[in-house]
Amino acid sequence: MRVPPPNLLKLDKEVLLEDLRTKLSEKYPDYAVPEDGDATDPAWVILEQAAWIAELLSEQLDQYPYSMIQEFVHLMGGKLNPAVPALGVMIANPLEAGEITVEKNKTSPWRFFTLQTEDLDIIEFASVEPKVHVRPTEILSITEVKNKELFLVGGPKSSNGIGTQEAWKTYSHRSRIFDEEWVRYDLTTSNAPALIETLESAIESLEERKIGWLEFRVEQVSNIRVSVFARINLSKAFSVFQPTGLSEGDVRGHWGTLDNSTWTPPVRVASLPNLSPSIRGIEPMPGLRRGTILIPQIPNSFETKDLLERKSMPLKRDVVDSIWETLTHMDQRLATLNVAVARGVEPSTDVREPSWVSTVLNQELWSEIIDRTELRLVHVRVGQQEPRAGTFRLAMVLKGVSENNIPPIRIFGIDENGVERVPLRHSIAWRLRLPDPNAGQRMVLVVALDIQLSETHQEILMVTECDPMAVFCNTLLVGNLPVVQDGRQIEILRNIPEAVNLLYDDIVNKDVIEHLLRDNISPDVAQLLEKLPLSFFPVQHSNSIVDFEGVWLDPTSTVGEGALMRLNAPDRDGVLHALRPGRIAQLDWYRRTDGEYGNIARGDIQVVEQPNNAEPNILSIFNPLDTFYGLGRENEREAIDRMFNPSGRVAVLPTDWERLLRVSLGLKAREWVIRCWSHPERSLVSHEFWPPPSNENAVVLRKGQQFMVDELYRSGADTMLVIVGAKDRLISDSELDWARGLIEGIVRRQKQRLPLVKHVIVMKFWPLILRTQETEQIPLPCFDISERSGTLRSVGSDQEQDIPNKMLMLNAAIVEVENV
Amino acid sequence: MKKIMHASLTMGARKPFMTRTEESLTRIDMILKTQAGQMPWKPAFGCDLTDLIGESATEDRIRATQQEVQRTLRKWLPSAKVLSCDVHLVTGEGQVIHYRDSSVPVAESALVALGTDARLELRLDIEVENEVLELGSELEI
Numbered sequence: 001m002r003v004p005p006p007n008l009l010k011l012d013k014e015v016l017l018e019d020l021r022t023k024l025s026e027k028y029p030d031y032a033v034p035e036d037g038d039a040t041d042p043a044w045v046i047l048e049q050a051a052w053i054a055e056l057l058s059e060q061l062d063q064y065p066y067s068m069i070q071e072f073v074h075l076m077g078g079k080l081n082p083a084v085p086a087l088g089v090m091i092a093n094p095l096e097a098g099e100i101t102v103e104k105n106k107t108s109p110w111r112f113f114t115l116q117t118e119d120l121d122i123i124e125f126a127s128v129e130p131k132v133h134v135r136p137t138e139i140l141s142i143t144e145v146k147n148k149e150l151f152l153v154g155g156p157k158s159s160n161g162i163g164t165q166e167a168w169k170t171y172s173h174r175s176r177i178f179d180e181e182w183v184r185y186d187l188t189t190s191n192a193p194a195l196i197e198t199l200e201s202a203i204e205s206l207e208e209r210k211i212g213w214l215e216f217r218v219e220q221v222s223n224i225r226v227s228v229f230a231r232i233n234l235s236k237a238f239s240v241f242q243p244t245g246l247s248e249g250d251v252r253g254h255w256g257t258l259d260n261s262t263w264t265p266p267v268r269v270a271s272l273p274n275l276s277p278s279i280r281g282i283e284p285m286p287g288l289r290r291g292t293i294l295i296p297q298i299p300n301s302f303e304t305k306d307l308l309e310r311k312s313m314p315l316k317r318d319v320v321d322s323i324w325e326t327l328t329h330m331d332q333r334l335a336t337l338n339v340a341v342a343r344g345v346e347p348s349t350d351v352r353e354p355s356w357v358s359t360v361l362n363q364e365l366w367s368e369i370i371d372r373t374e375l376r377l378v379h380v381r382v383g384q385q386e387p388r389a390g391t392f393r394l395a396m397v398l399k400g401v402s403e404n405n406i407p408p409i410r411i412f413g414i415d416e417n418g419v420e421r422v423p424l425r426h427s428i429a430w431r432l433r434l435p436d437p438n439a440g441q442r443m444v445l446v447v448a449l450d451i452q453l454s455e456t457h458q459e460i461l462m463v464t465e466c467d468p469m470a471v472f473c474n475t476l477l478v479g480n481l482p483v484v485q486d487g488r489q490i491e492i493l494r495n496i497p498e499a500v501n502l503l504y505d506d507i508v509n510k511d512v513i514e515h516l517l518r519d520n521i522s523p524d525v526a527q528l529l530e531k532l533p534l535s536f537f538p539v540q541h542s543n544s545i546v547d548f549e550g551v552w553l554d555p556t557s558t559v560g561e562g563a564l565m566r567l568n569a570p571d572r573d574g575v576l577h578a579l580r581p582g583r584i585a586q587l588d589w590y591r592r593t594d595g596e597y598g599n600i601a602r603g604d605i606q607v608v609e610q611p612n613n614a615e616p617n618i619l620s621i622f623n624p625l626d627t628f629y630g631l632g633r634e635n636e637r638e639a640i641d642r643m644f645n646p647s648g649r650v651a652v653l654p655t656d657w658e659r660l661l662r663v664s665l666g667l668k669a670r671e672w673v674i675r676c677w678s679h680p681e682r683s684l685v686s687h688e689f690w691p692p693p694s695n696e697n698a699v700v701l702r703k704g705q706q707f708m709v710d711e712l713y714r715s716g717a718d719t720m721l722v723i724v725g726a727k728d729r730l731i732s733d734s735e736l737d738w739a740r741g742l743i744e745g746i747v748r749r750q751k752q753r754l755p756l757v758k759h760v761i762v763m764k765f766w767p768l769i770l771r772t773q774e775t776e777q778i779p780l781p782c783f784d785i786s787e788r789s790g791t792l793r794s795v796g797s798d799q800e801q802d803i804p805n806k807m808l809m810l811n812a813a814i815v816e817v818e819n820v
Numbered sequence: 821m822k823k824i825m826h827a828s829l830t831m832g833a834r835k836p837f838m839t840r841t842e843e844s845l846t847r848i849d850m851i852l853k854t855q856a857g858q859m860p861w862k863p864a865f866g867c868d869l870t871d872l873i874g875e876s877a878t879e880d881r882i883r884a885t886q887q888e889v890q891r892t893l894r895k896w897l898p899s900a901k902v903l904s905c906d907v908h909l910v911t912g913e914g915q916v917i918h919y920r921d922s923s924v925p926v927a928e929s930a931l932v933a934l935g936t937d938a939r940l941e942l943r944l945d946i947e948v949e950n951e952v953l954e955l956g957s958e959l960e961i
Contacts, residue, residue, distance in 0.1 A: 013861070030822030037821040039865055039896050040847035052861035 010062055013048075013055040020047055027655065073643060080556040080639050083506035084516045085480040086598030086630030087432060087525070089395065089446050090125065090605055090623045092474045093162040097135035097383060097390065098616030100476060102127055104533045105546070107483045107589050109614045112621055113607040114600055123594050124482035125605055125627075128528050129429070133391040133450075134474040134616055136383035138164040140459070141354040142471060143175065145375045149312040150175040152352045153376070159351075162620045165473040167378075175312045177353045180346035181361070183320050185228040185339045186221075195226050195337075202330035210291055212237035212254030213265050214323065230323050232265050232315075235305035237293070247302040255284070256291040259329050261322040266311040274299060284308065314361055315343075354379055356461050359418045368421070369412065369463055378462040378471050382453060392460070393429065395448040395475035396468035397625070400734055403431045403445055403522050407465035411451050414459040424460065425452040430477055431522040434625045437469075437602060442738055443520075446625065448475050472624055477528065478605070480598030480630055481508045486587040490567065492579045497552065497569035501562040504592040506633060507555045508534055509548045511572065512593070518752060519629050520745055535590035539583055548590075550577025556633055598630035651750055654678045657720065657757070664746050665724070665739060672731075673765045673781055674724050677810055679717040688785075688804040690766040690794065690812030705811075708761050718758040720747070725765025727781065727815045728795060736764050766812035767795040771820055781813035788814070821899050821949070844900070844948045845955065851896050852889065852942070852957065867892040877909045877938055885940060893946070903945040903952065910958075911938045 025032035031044075038044045061069070090112060092100065102108050112125040142154040152173045157163035189195040196218055203216045215233040220226050235245070237253035255264055271280040276297045284293040295307065320341060328335040344358040356379050360366050369377075382392050398406070410423040429450045433443040451460065462471075486503055506512075513534075517526045537545040545551055552569035567585060570576040579585060605623040634642075651657040654676040661674050689709055712721055724739045725731045731739075740762040747760045767781070772790030782788075786807040791800040795815070823837040824846060838846065854866035867889060875881055886907040893902055920929040943956045 028822075033822070037824075037847070037897075037899070039862065040850045041822070041824055042846065042850065043825055045850075045859070048861055049859075 011054050011058040013051040016051040016054060017048065020051070023655070078639075078643050079554075080636070081515060081631075081634035082512045082555040083593050083595030083633040084512060084519075084629065084631040085508060085593035085595075086600070086627040087128070087477065087479045087516075087521075088125070088434065088600075088605075088623055088627030089432065089448075089472070089625055090476045090478045090621055091162060091165050091472050092134050092476055092608075092618050093165055093620045093622075094134045094136060094474065094616040094618050096616050097133070100127055100129075100132045100134060100616070100618075102130050102533065105536045105544070107485065109611050110618060111482065111609040112478060112605050113609065114604040115606055120597060122607075123480060123598060123600060123604075125478040125480055125598075126482050126591075128477045128479045128481075128525075128532055130528075130531065132393055132474075132476050134476075134618075135390070135392060137392070137473040138381040139167040139471060139473060140379040140381055141352060141356075141377075142167050142169060142468075143354050143377045143379075144172065145370050145372075145377070147373055148370070150177065150354075150357075151312070152354075155352050162622050166470065166622070166624050167472075168470045169468065173352075175353060176309075176350070177345050177348055177357055178312055178314055179310055180231075180348070181314060182229050182231045182344060182346070183315065183323065184342040184344075185230070185324055186342065187226045187228070187337050187339055188224055189226060189337070190224065192220050192223055192226050196220060198331055198333055199226065199228055199327075202327050202334060205330040206327060209256055209326075210240075210254040211256040211258065211326075212240075214258075216327075228327070232310065234265065234267060234308040234310060238304040238307070242304050245304055246300075247298040247304055247307070248300055249298065251295045251298045251302075251304060251307060252287050253284075253293050253295075253304075254291060255287070255293040258319070258322040259326040261319065263316070263319050263322070266313065267308045268311065269295060270306055270309045272306060274302065314357075314366055317364060317367075356414065356419070356459070359414065360461075363418050365419055365421065369410075369419075369461075372465055374465065376464055376467060378464075378468070379459065380462070380471075380473060381459050382457055390453060391450040392453050393448060393450060393473070393475055394462065395446055395472045396464075396466060397470040397472075398445045398447060398466050399436065399469055400442065400737060401445055401466065402737070403433070403447075406431075406447060409449065409462060409464040409466065411449075412461045412463065413453065413457040414461060415456040416458070419461065424457075426450060428524065430524040430528060432477065432525050433520055433522070434628050437625055442741055443628075444469060444625070446475075448477070470624065477525065478623075478627075479529075479532075480627065481532075481591040481593050483589045484592050485589050488587045490585045490587065492567065492581050492583045492585065494581060495568065497566040498579075500565045500567060500587070502565055502587070502590065503562050505561075505563055506593050506595055507553065507563040508591040508593050509553050509555055510534070512555055515631075516629060518748075520748070521629070536588045537585050537590075538588055539579060539585045542579065542583055543577070545577050545585065550575045594630070595632040596630045597632075598627060600627050602626050652756065654681065654720075657722070660746065660750075661722065661724075661743060664742055669724065669739065672724055672726050673767075673813065673815075674722070675765070675783070675813075677721040677723070679719070682712075682721060682808075682810060685808055686806040687808040687810050688806040690768065690809055692801060692804045705763060708763055712761050715759060715761070718756070720757045720760050721810060722760055722762045723765045723811050724762060725767070727767050730766060730794065730796065731764055736762065763811045766809075767815040768792045768809070768812050769795060769816045769818060770814045771800065771818045773820055775819060778814070778817065780817075781815045783808050783810070783813045785809055785814075790820075840949065840951060841953060844946070844951075844953055847897055848893065848900075848944070848946070848955070849957075851892055865896065872940075877940070882907050882909060882940070889942065889944075893944075897948075899948065901947040903947055904943075905945075906943040908941045908943070909938055910941045 021031055021034065030036070100110055108127060110127065114120070114123045116122045139156045141152070144151045144153045152175050154167050154169045157166045157168065187195060199218045203218070206216070213232050213234055213236065215231050215236055217229040218226065219229065237255055238251060240254060241252045242248070257264060268281050268283055269275065269279050279295065279297055284295050286292070287294040298307065320343065324339055324341070343361040345361065347355070354377070360369060380394065401407070406428070409426065411426050413420045413424050426449050429448040431448070432446045434446055436442065436444050453460070484503055490498065490500055492498060513529050513532070517529065534547040535545070539545060548565070548571060550571055552566040552571055553563065555563050568576070568579050600623070602623060602625055605621055608618050608621045610618060651660045657676040658674050661676070662669070665672070665674070689705065712719065722743055724736070743760055743762050747757055751758055770788060770790055770792055772788065774789060784807065785803050788803055790803065792803055792814070793800045794812070824843045825836045826838060852867050855870060856866040856868040857863045859865050869885060869888060872881060872885060886905055889907065890902050890905050893900060920926070939958050941956065941958055944954070946953050946955070
């Protein structure tokens with residue numbers, strides 16, 4: 001629809017000057033007083049002249065007939081903003097493996113709905129991706145390795161149904177799975193009873209070594225095979241000093257080492273309520289005699305089996321070898337035997353404990369998989385009802401992660417033979433920002449992965465440095481752009497444009513998708529949306545009209561009922577699909593949207609509609625996060641304000657930007673320094689970044705920001721440098737990340753109205769203290785260092801630095817002066 | 821009265837503001853060298869000496885000029901106090917070379933020696949914020 005007439009367009013000179021005076025007086029308080037030498041101030045005279053010209057010219061605009069202005073604005077692309085569909089993610093729980101497809105020229109058989117409520121009708125969602133492979137799956141566990149210890153951090157939401165496809169990270173809990181760790185030494189012999197006797201006597205001799213924590217068990221497997229099981233039993237260490245198993249004050253235990261090893265099990269005192277708080281969680285003290293430990297202040301009659309707990313980490317490979325070596329030293333006959341080692345953990349009764357550990361230990365893959373100090377591991381069972389290779393969709397919800405810098409992810413396939421050493425191929429299908437379910441300030445990032453599985457894979461283990469809040473299986477990208485099956489047939493009677501009203505008001509065309517993509521949407525989702533089929537109108541004896549190409553459509557038209565489409569009229573790109581009289585065009589299907597009503601809460605999408613023979617058959621659906629990005633159609637008043645108002649909120653000068661950013665960063669950035677450096681400001685004078693390159697200790701810090709500095713020098717006048725930070729400390733990386741996200745968003749929005757600044761580089765502000773003999777007062781914070789003498793140091797640091805021989809510090813300023 | 825910035829872009833170390841003397845000179849210069857009506861958005865601004873053009877420089881006119889200068893300075897520079905304002909007629913007499921080329925007639929040569937134009941010279945003593953300035957300028961008309 002065209003924009004209705006606005007108020008008069010004349011800009012009053014006095015109003016403009018008044019506004020200018022307010023802005024100027026923030027920087028130069030002298031300007032606050034009107035008429036104080038204004039007439040003879042050359043700067044003010046120029047400003048008066050500019051305001052006078054603006055008044056003169058804007059007055060002329062009112063002389064034009066409005067229809068002309070309206071047409072002119074319309075030609076320039078000024079029209080009401082259309083309703084924009086909401087986007088979200090949805091989990092599907094399928095009965096069998098299969099692909100959910102969206103084909104060109106065909107409507108998808110699967111439709112997803114919310115329930116009708118007292119306020120809202122049903123809202124329909126549709127899959128946006130051309131093809132998603134879904135299969136019956138189940139999340140088994142989410143674990144975390146921190147400082148080599150294994151923690152349980154979450155599991156599936158429920159044990160059956162769609163809840164098995166969704167797991168949220170909960171509180172962290174140390175895994176107890178290694179309490180039941182065992183090592184098996186398999187021996188082959190022709191005389192099993194004799195070997196058992198030898199082994200038992202060796203074990204008996206080993207008992208006298210007072211190792212304490214090590215326990216053996218011998219088992220005859222067959223006539224020619226004997227197995228020796230070794231496991232760590234912490235309570236056994238106290239059996240000599242506390243034979244009853246109950247403590248009497250200080251507790252002592254045997255804690256010897258193996259041959260050729262100094263290793264003892266890493267343990268800590270259990271954090272139990274009846275133990276003294278001072279000893280909870282500490283490591284045992286060395287005892288008076290070598291090879292013993294002492295734990296003081298244990299209450300009387302405390303059970304020693306609960307006293308120590310093992311750190312949640314497996315035995316190292318060299319310890320496993322040392323155990324057997326020590327045993328062979330007890331009886332040299334054992335040294336001649338060939339031994340096969342197997343390892344594992346006993347299956348835990350706690351369902352949250354991970355089941356992949358045994359396999360990984362047995363294949364000696366632990367150190368290969370756990371190669372970082374912090375990792376998260378997600379264990380998923382991938383359905384094998386119809387064994388066939390294909391992709392598997394897994395999504396993670398990440399917080400505080402940039403979509404361009406997702407930490408590495410490795411995915412290992414698990415089949416009957418155990419874990420495959422080579423990670424599976426995977427690719428990022430899309431990334432979408434959605435509101436934080438915990439109502440945080442920043443949006444969370446949903447990253448969907450397509451993992452290539454082979455026919456034999458039964459389970460997968462995802463190992464990542466990301467810290468996912470949640471993990472979802474079979475995740476679909478959905479949008480509130482359902483298909484309308486119209487079905488009317490329009491006979492073309494004349495060669496002139498033929499107007500047709502569609503059945504709904506807010507129709508989705510390329511223009512609507514473009515409006516949606518103006519929001520903070522990642523390029524991969526943008527690519528999916530751009531390729532989404534939008535409409536299909538077959539024409540008798542002619543090419544079909546696809547995606548409204550070659551026809552005129554105004555999705556915001558209010559003439560008649562429903563959006564207005566004109567056949568035989570060119571589209572916005574000037575393409576015309578010519579239809580000769582007598583042709584019949586069938587309005588087969590097109591898409592519509594509910595605008596802002598599409599922004600629904602978590603769990604609202606519940607109903608799936610599909611034909612009986614649909615494959616895969618979807619049993620249930622669920623949206624684990626709120627949907628977002630839906631916007632209603634712009635009303636006329638908003639359009640006038642947007643297009644004709646003086647550019648009150650459009651930032652032009654660096655000071656405008658500073659004010660705009662300060663308002664947008666809000667309370668969290670109160671008292672922060674926000675400094676915007678435009679291209680002329682930073683390119684006309686010599687400048688330096690803090691820490692200066694002469695500071696050798698700051699090499700790492702400098703390296704971290706060097707790529708931004710290099711990028712700044714490569715970029716041109718459309719890139720602005722923004723420095724943010726507190727005056728009393730250096731802000732953290734996460735604070736900078738938060739500010740950067742917000743600032744980039746503001747720049748993106750401003751770019752739509754006035755593309756003077758297209759890119760922004762955001763850096764931390766370094767508060768500096770100047771130590772000087774000068775007594776001259778300087779305005780603080782002071783970025784100008786050219787006339788300063790003395791030394792500089794950053795707040796919180798003791799290292800004094802010489803003042804760089806430049807004029808400006810761009811990312812640092814003097815916030816305090818110390819006179820010596 | 822507020823400070824005036826330099827007319828050029830100043831960044832870094834240079835002080836962007838003019839000194840008090842520079843500032844006063846700039847302001848006086850602006851007033852005297854602008855004719856009324858030259859600034860369409862402020863037609864009253866300036867010193868109107870256009871009446872003098874082509875007129876003979878009699879004592880009355882010179883006095884009127886002096887009054888006009890004093891009036892405009894009082895109006896547009898209210899913080900300044902005009903202590904004295906002298907306007908003199910300066911002719912070219914005595915500054916012209918008396919050499920006569922043989923081709924130039926005697927009568928014309930005598931007129932040239934008197935000077936071909938006359939200028940008004942202004943001498944001002946003005947007090948701006950407890951600072952007395954003496955300045956001389958030619959009035960361009």
